[in-house]
Structure formats: C-alpha cells, structure tokens
Amino acid sequence: MARLALTEVKALAEQVLEKYGFTKEQAVAVARTMVCGERDECTSHGVYRLLVCVSTLKAGKVNPAAVPVVHDHAPGIVRVDAKGGFSQLAFEKGLVALKQKACTNGLAAMVVNHCVHFSALWVEIEAITEMGLVALACNPSHAWVAPAGGKGPVFGTNPIAFGWPRTGQDPFVFDMATSAIARGDIELHRRAGNPVPLGWGVSPSGKPTTSAQEILDGAMLTFGGHKGSALAAMIELLAGPLIGDLTSAESLEHDAGSQSSPYHGELILAFDPRRFLGEHYEHYMKSAENLFDNIEGQGARLPSARRYEARKRSLQHGVEINDVLLDELRAL
Incomplete structure (x- = not known):
C-alpha cells in the first residue's frame, strides 16, 4: 500500500482525466467525488473509478467536454441536461437554483437528465445538508440486479440516499444501494x-x-429480498419514467456491451425545514436531536459515523492506495 496526501489524490485524478480529454471543469468536478471516496475510506467509489472513466471515454459513452444546461422547469423543479457528461458537474450547476426553490416553496426537485453516473450519492447529499436543507436522492443504473424471486437482471443497484442537517455536528446521512x-x-x-x-x-x-x-x-441480488426489490422498482419509476429518462434495462441497452458507466437520470429532492416549521423550527430540530441521542445512547451508531471517523484520519494522515492500482493509474 502507498500513502498519499489528499492533495496528491486530487492532482492524480485531475491529471488522468485531463490527459484523456476531459475539460478542466469536468475533471475538477469528477475528481472531487473520487477524493471524497478515498477520504472517507469508500474505496469502491474512489480513484479506482478512474479506470472506469477512461474505459467509458474510450468506448465513446461519455462526453468529456459536456457543458450542462440548467432549465427553470417549474416553480418547484430545476432540470439540468448533463449533455452526456458525468453527473457531478451537472449537479453542481443546478445546486443554487435547487436551494432557491426549496427555500421559496419549502420543497424542490432537481432533475438531472442524460448523465453518465458512477458516483456515490452521499457526496451530493452532504452538499445539500450544508445549506441547512434536508435531502433525498436516487437513481437507476445498469440492469445488473435480479428481482426477488427471479434470476435475470432487471434493476440497477439503484441507490437511495438521505441527509438531515445538524447544527455544529456532521449531518445524519445514509447512502445505500438497494442491491445487497x-x-x-x-x-x-x-x-x-x-x-x-x-x-x-x-x-x-x-x-x-x-x-x-x-x-x-x-446477476446481483437485492437486500432484504422482496423489500429491497420493491424499493428498487420504486427508484426505477421515480428516477426513470417520471423524469423522462432511462430505466436500468434501457441504460444497459444503450451501453451495447461496452461495459461503460450507466447512462440515465437522477432525482434529487430538497426540503427546507425552516419553511416547513416556521416558528417551531428550533423545537422540532431539537426533537430530531433527541432521536439521534436515543439511538447513540444505546451504543448503536448513526449511519456515516464510520465515514466521518475515516475522514478525520485521512485529513490528518492521508490515504492508502493499493500499489497495483496506483501503478495502473500512473500508467494512464
């Protein structure tokens, strides 16, 4: 294992992406997500994904120069066309409008269309909770997962993520695939x-x-049998037909055997607790803290606690990356 500072991980990721033709803006946005993965010891979403990014580019399945376009779709909806690029920059471009609409209406949705997606959702969720908003996000992927009782792929890994802001503390966040x-x-x-x-x-x-x-x-399997299968189907509908984008099966068809990253859409919801609660905001935010205290008071941990602990270590000591993987990335 090699130990790298996070600044070195960032530089490596950006250099690889720019080397293969991604614009600076695209490279910075994508690299930021990978650094977060390494920083929080979620290595399956770290710089290993550079191999996938390059492979997807070589297959012609991602636009490295995509410039996302933001549309004010409705009073409570902002729609971002990623133009065939990776999802990260499209999300960043729509974030300001999402916050404005959520603070005005109490609830708002960001729809990201035509994006190539590989990233963990908790990175986006944390960006929203930093604004004092409650967040929920989901997306399909490629049809890799069999439904409960079946054996052939229908669903994607279909993650769903949620975040709750906390004053002076790390937010309550979970990000889970509906696959096992x-x-x-x-x-x-x-x-x-x-x-x-x-x-x-x-x-x-x-x-x-x-x-x-x-x-x-x-085929992969869902978690919890029929329960995970039902959630996976819900996500297919919410982040597929509802937002005018592809299901996991359609994404895999678009892939045409290239084994590239999935191509689909993403649905992000943001809730403004101040708008929901008004003068009762402080009372009910304290009620939420009582809930968290009751969980941790029994010796149980909150979701993401391990990530936050890993983050502290990484910020101080850097991260370890497998030598074989590092050699592959440096060769790129």
Whole structure:
C-alpha cells in the first residue's frame, strides 16, 4: 500500500482525466467525488473509478467536454441536461437554483437528465445538508440486479440516499444501494481474487455463488429480498419514467456491451425545514436531536459515523492506495 496526501489524490485524478480529454471543469468536478471516496475510506467509489472513466471515454459513452444546461422547469423543479457528461458537474450547476426553490416553496426537485453516473450519492447529499436543507436522492443504473424471486437482471443497484442537517455536528446521512452490495465492491473482490459472501448474487444459471466473476456474469441480488426489490422498482419509476429518462434495462441497452458507466437520470429532492416549521423550527430540530441521542445512547451508531471517523484520519494522515492500482493509474 502507498500513502498519499489528499492533495496528491486530487492532482492524480485531475491529471488522468485531463490527459484523456476531459475539460478542466469536468475533471475538477469528477475528481472531487473520487477524493471524497478515498477520504472517507469508500474505496469502491474512489480513484479506482478512474479506470472506469477512461474505459467509458474510450468506448465513446461519455462526453468529456459536456457543458450542462440548467432549465427553470417549474416553480418547484430545476432540470439540468448533463449533455452526456458525468453527473457531478451537472449537479453542481443546478445546486443554487435547487436551494432557491426549496427555500421559496419549502420543497424542490432537481432533475438531472442524460448523465453518465458512477458516483456515490452521499457526496451530493452532504452538499445539500450544508445549506441547512434536508435531502433525498436516487437513481437507476445498469440492469445488473435480479428481482426477488427471479434470476435475470432487471434493476440497477439503484441507490437511495438521505441527509438531515445538524447544527455544529456532521449531518445524519445514509447512502445505500438497494442491491445487497455495491457493484464496485464486487469488482474489487474480483480484482483481488477473493470470494464474496453468499447472498450478494447468483451465477448465470441462477445458483447462489461466492464467485465475484460469476455474479458479474450472472446477476446481483437485492437486500432484504422482496423489500429491497420493491424499493428498487420504486427508484426505477421515480428516477426513470417520471423524469423522462432511462430505466436500468434501457441504460444497459444503450451501453451495447461496452461495459461503460450507466447512462440515465437522477432525482434529487430538497426540503427546507425552516419553511416547513416556521416558528417551531428550533423545537422540532431539537426533537430530531433527541432521536439521534436515543439511538447513540444505546451504543448503536448513526449511519456515516464510520465515514466521518475515516475522514478525520485521512485529513490528518492521508490515504492508502493499493500499489497495483496506483501503478495502473500512473500508467494512464
């Protein structure tokens, strides 16, 4: 393992992206997300994704010079056309309008269309909670996941993320795939030649397996059986047909076997608790803190607590990156 400062990780990511033709603005936005992944020890969404970005570019499945266009779609909706670029810059471009609409109406939606997507949603959720807003986001991906009771891919990993702002403390955030595990984690196991736990997926014949490669060739599974399957279907609808974009199956069809990052849309909701609560804001925000105290008071941890602990370590000591991966990235 090699140890790098976060500034070095940022520089490496930006250099690779710009080397392959991404504009400075695109490279900075995409690299920022990867640095967050490494910083919080979520390595499946860290600089390993540079390999995927370059592969997606070579396959002609992402626009490296995309300039997102922001549309004031409705009083409570901002729509951002990513123009075939990665999702990060499109999200950043629509963020100011999302905040303005949420503060005016109490609730607002950002719709991101025509984006290529690989990133964790908690990065975006935290950007919204920093504004004092409550946030919810979801998106489809490629059809990699079988529905409960089935064995063929229908859903994507279909993550859903939520954030609640807290004064003087890290926000309450969860970001979870509706699949049993993120696809990137299975890929990292495959690269390392390690088996995966039963329940992550099935082989092409539909049989349970601990082989990462067999799952990648077969189908992943949802978490919680029919419960995760129902949530995955909901996300397909909310962040697919409802916003005028592709389902996971349609994204995979668009991929045409290139094994590139998914191409679809994303739905982000922002709620302004001050607008909802008015003069009762302080009372009910304290009520939320009582809830968190009751959770932690039993020795349980809040979601993202491990990420926040990792963040403190990384900011002080840097991060460790596998030598083999680092050599691959430096070769790029």
